[in-house]
Amino acid sequence: MHRISDEQRRIRLGRRHLLAPSVRAGSPAAVADALVALHATDAATVFLSACARLTDPSVQAVEQSLYEDVTLVRLLSMRRTLFAVSAELAPYVDVSTARAIAIKERRTLLSHLKEDANGLDETWLAEAEESVLAALAARGSATGSQLSADVPALRTKITVFPGKKYETVQGVATRVIRLLAADCRIRRDRPRGSWTSSQFRWTVSEPWPALSPIEARAELARRWLLSYGPATESDLKWWTGWTLGDVRKALSAVGAEEVELDAGTGYVANGDTAPEEPLEPWAALLPALDPSAMAFADRGFHLTEEHSAALFDRSGNVGPTVWWNGHIIGGWAQRADGEIVWRLLTDPGREAAAAIAAEASRLSGWVAEARFTPRFRTPLERELTA
Incomplete structure (x- = not known):
């Protein structure tokens, strides 16, 4: 069995995740493919993750990929989370993970409609969806509020969990639009406001x-191993949200090779066992929910356990992180006046401190006047912005 050390894992991460200056990418779609998928729960995260890895970071380049060229698309997929993936990979993500989520979402809404006193059913839902598509075709793109104005069915309210102590009345507009997006019949278009806004318009x-x-599933597993391997079954199960059985079948289908790690065993893509040359020293300021931190169930090879409490929230969501040569060594934040500030949880030396300051300056340069706050806030990020 081949052995791959933690140091080699950090070298691979720096190179394959495009974090060292010498390996940065030329397009947002290339960044997404290098990481398989970019977290998109926060609108700003897609831009921050992509631009951290672009040779020439640019809001306009990411916007063009998302809304004009559509080489980057948002899908509700792994772990019922919103991700941005390349248009090339999207069909594989859709079938391997998003389809099951869309089916479950539809089943849940139909169950709520059936329980409601108005007697709404699958026919009503289908007619409402067709009306939304017709309104979007007429407008080109529209916000949820505009669609509700155009489609009376979207103004319907239903009683959810009737007769129970947590009974509540909800509007259906967001649920119907979410179903159409999950079925890939509509997609998120330019938001109202800046690139940090999650108030999206929709288009057919x-x-x-x-x-x-x-x-x-096999293709998604193969690409994930090339980006994140060596990694464990638990890592892949965590990232995809698949059952352990599906994980093992996918690993077998791609001929994944078992390797020895500093702690336990993991898997790499077939033939991907050769050692890699070290990179130049590199620093990175990565945003909340960035894949380089979030994609692993076991982060011991790049994160000291005692630092987790400061950098993650109680649900396991990572905040903005500072990296040095593959180690997470601190956190950063943007204050209300736009200043980028950071705190190191260990002393990496003068070279690292200078590189981190340079990355903060690079980040400030392309962010310009924009302001953003992570949706899931962590202890250190809160302290830095207090």
């Missing part, structure tokens, strides 16, 4: 080509 889209679920 086309469903992705049908693939074999087995083929789709």
Whole structure:
């Protein structure tokens, strides 16, 4: 069995995640493919993750990829989380993970409609969806509020969990729009406001080509191993949200090779066992929910356990992190006046301090006047902005 040390894992991460200056990418879609998928729960995270890895960081380049060229698309997928993936990979993500989520979302809404006293059913839902598509075709793009004004069905309210102590009345507009997006019949268009806004407009889209679920899971696993391997079954299960059985079938389908790690065993893509040359020293300021930190269930090779409490919230969401040569060594934040501030949880030396300051300056340069706050706030990020 080949052995891959933690040091080699950090070298791989720096190179394959495009974090060292010499390996940065030229396009947002290339960044997404290098990481397989970018977290998109926070609108700003897509831009911050992509620009941290671009040779020439640019809000306009990411916006063009998302809204004009559509080489980068948002999908509700792994772990029922919103991700941005390249248009090339989107069909595989859709079939391997997003389809099951869309089916469950539809089943849940139909159950709530059936329980409501108005007697709404699948026919009503189908007619409402078609009306939304017709309104979008007429407008080109629209916000949820505009669609509700155009489509009376979206102004319907239903009683959820009737007769129970947590009974509540909800509007259906967000649920219906969410279903259409999950089915890839509509997609998120430019938001109202700046690139940090999550108040998206919507536009008509086309469903992705049908693939074999087995083929789709295998391809997603192969790409994930090339980006994150060596990694464990638990890491892949955590990242995808698949069952352990599906994880093992996908690993077998791609001929994943078992390797010895400094702690336990892991897997790499077939033939991907050769040692890699070290990179130049590098620093990075990565945003909350960035994949380089979030994609692993076991982060021991790049994060000291005692630092987790400061950098993660209680649900396991990572905040903005400071990296040095593959180690997470601190956190950063943007204050209300736009200043980028950071705190190191260990002393990495003068060279690292200078590189981190340079990255903070680079970040401030392209962010300019924009302001953003992570949706899931962590103890250190809160302290830095207090």
